[in-house]
Amino acid sequence: MVRPQAAHGLLGRYCLLPLNMAETITTEAFLRKCRGLGSPVETHPFRAAARVRSTRGRYTCAFAGTRRNRTRGARRIRLSDQDLPMNAPLRASPYPATPPVHPDEVSNLPREEALRRRYGPEAALPPMPASPIVDTLLRHRSVRAFSDQFLPDGTLEMLVAAGQSAASSSNVQAWSVIAVRDPARKVRLSVLAGNQEHIRRCPLLLLWVADLARLDRIAASRDIEPHGTRYLEMLLVGVIDAALAAQNAVLAAESIGLGTVYIGAMRNEPEQVAAEVGLPDDAMIAFGLCVGFEDPSAPTADIKPRLPQRAVLHHEQYSAQSEPADVSAYDQTIAGFQASQGMRAADWSLQTARRVHELRGRERLSEALRALGLGMR
Numbered sequence: 183m184v185r186p187q188a189a190h191g192l193l194g195r196y197c198l199l200p201l202n203m204a205e206t207i208t209t210e211a212f213l214r215k216c217r218g219l220g221s222p223v224e225t226h227p228f229r230a231a232a233r234v235r236s237t238r239g240r241y242t243c244a245f246a247g248t249r250r251n252r253t254r255g256a257r258r259i260r261l262s263d264q265d266l267p268m269n270a271p272l273r274a275s276p277y278p279a280t281p282p283v284h285p286d287e288v289s290n291l292p293r294e295e296a297l298r299r300r301y302g303p304e305a306a307l308p309p310m311p312a313s314p315i316v317d318t319l320l321r322h323r324s325v326r327a328f329s330d331q332f333l334p335d336g337t338l339e340m341l342v343a344a345g346q347s348a349a350s351s352s353n354v355q356a357w358s359v360i361a362v363r364d365p366a367r368k369v370r371l372s373v374l375a376g377n378q379e380h381i382r383r384c385p386l387l388l389l390w391v392a393d394l395a396r397l398d399r400i401a402a403s404r405d406i407e408p409h410g411t412r413y414l415e416m417l418l419v420g421v422i423d424a425a426l427a428a429q430n431a432v433l434a435a436e437s438i439g440l441g442t443v444y445i446g447a448m449r450n451e452p453e454q455v456a457a458e459v460g461l462p463d464d465a466m467i468a469f470g471l472c473v474g475f476e477d478p479s480a481p482t483a484d485i486k487p488r489l490p491q492r493a494v495l496h497h498e499q500y501s502a503q504s505e506p507a508d509v510s511a512y513d514q515t516i517a518g519f520q521a522s523q524g525m526r527a528a529d530w531s532l533q534t535a536r537r538v539h540e541l542r543g544r545e546r547l548s549e550a551l552r553a554l555g556l557g558m559r
């Protein structure tokens with residue numbers, strides 16, 4: 183059943199058919215497809231939007247929102263309960279945004295307060311060694327509202343130097359990064375990544391590439407057959423290397439007062455994203471990263487609590503014994519956080535369970551990777 187609170191104060195439930203759709207379909211056909219595919223339909227709690235995505239990503243990018251957010255020329259269709267797929271309960275967006283905190287408040291928090299926000303007021307942690315780097319890490323929060331302010335000269339090079347200072351498996355450095363600044367390209371990429379507005383707004387979008395293509399070229403230059411790049415192992419190396427580099431860049435960015443948000447939705451349409459940035463075979467965009475100064479006039483997200491340490495830290499041997507209690511405590515903590523941010527309370531463990539229930543279009547990733555030349559034996 184579609185639950186009535188799913189719309190929770192939204193202006194209505196809408197689907198937008200974007201202009202860039204591969205084909206034109208009637209409203210009836212669109213809705214039939216939604217229903218027929220059992221596609222997830224989700225509300226976006228902060229943009230007064232309902233998004234409809236087909237499992238194959240064909241009819242993604244359907245969203246309504248503030249006038250500013252609307253895709254120009256898109257057709258808006260009001261949905262009634264009968265229109266929504268009956269077996270696909272509405273869910274909150276996985277991308278929370280815009281609770282009311284001023285950026286300066288978070289960026290100057292002392293360690294104790296940052297820890298309190300990270301683990302909730304009940305958490306008891308021992309005194310820890312002092313470290314300004316850890317203080318910066320503890321204050322991390324994803325930023326999704328960017329100002330028009332330019333990045334200081336040398337910022338990109340600094341982020342890449344930070345990224346390249348990360349460890350790399352056997353030092354093969356199986357990653358690259360593509361800096362996207364062209365507004366038109368950012369718009370196209372944002373459409374491919376679920377129409378996320380921050381992709382358009384950020385001054386710099388970094389696309390982190392698991393780059394086995396360079397390894398292929400190096401092997402070829404030494405007349406050696408790169409058999410290894412056909413294997414899942416090497417793809418993992420590329421993705422891990424890219425993630426380590428990106429996270430170093432995030433820390434570097436945050437250390438100079440910039441905000442960032444990762445964009446996993448770059449994997450929604452891997453082939454189209456690859457074509458947009460001219461990727462060679464044997465390379466994939468693992469994820470994107472928006473970088474920019476936070477918009478001080480926009481309400482922003484506070485530090486988001488994490489699971490209690492006991493749920494993720496195991497001593498000597500893995501144990502899930504305390505997990506039910508820890509997860510339930512975390513559900514409470516997150517509910518408190520959401521309430522404090524003026525967000526609709528969402529049940530974290532239920533949301534998480536639903537996230538692993540189905541992949542919303544990304545179940546075809548291995549097929550897409552094969553199309554990109556990544557064999558994954």
Ligand SMILES: Cc1cc2nc3c(=O)[nH]c(=O)nc-3n(C[C@H](O)[C@H](O)[C@H](O)COP(=O)(O)O)c2cc1C
Pocket residue numbers: 276277278322323324325326378443444445446447448469483485486
């Ligand atoms: C690999 C990865 C992909 C993500 N993809 C997106 C995304 O596409 N859009 C978005 O708004 N946030 C995205 N996020 C941000 C997460 O939603 C966010 O990190 C998480 O909710 C925790 O919040 P925090 O970063 O503010 O602590 C992504 C994060 C990671 C690590």
